[in-house]
Amino acid sequence: MLDGIVFSSVSEFLQMGTYALHVWTVYGVFAIFIFVNLYLPVAQRRQFIREQKRRAQRDAQVGKAKADQIAGQVDDSVVPGESE
Numbered sequence: 517m518l519d520g521i522v523f524s525s526v527s528e529f530l531q532m533g534t535y536a537l538h539v540w541t542v543y544g545v546f547a548i549f550i551f552v553n554l555y556l557p558v559a560q561r562r563q564f565i566r567e568q569k570r571r572a573q574r575d576a577q578v579g580k581a582k583a584d585q586i587a588g589q590v591d592d593s594v595v596p597g598e599s600e
Contacts, residue, residue: 523529532539 530536
């Protein structure tokens with residue numbers, strides 16, 4: 517099977533007979549396909565981690581603000597049984 521696939525030079529290999537445009541286009545599309553399938557999951561994971569960190573920081577700030585607000589209300593209120 518491989519006996520018929522013989523190129524006498526690198527130039528002849530790159531030209532692929534008369535099929536160079538088709539062959540190299542397919543190789544290019546395949547390379548793009550592989551790159552996208554390797555890169556996108558990594559990029560999506562990074563974005564997910566960034567969003568989770570942002571949410572955690574926001575939740576911590578909101579929780580602290582609510583705790584401060586509740587603490588302020590407790591400090592300002594009059595304790596029953598005490599006279600002024």
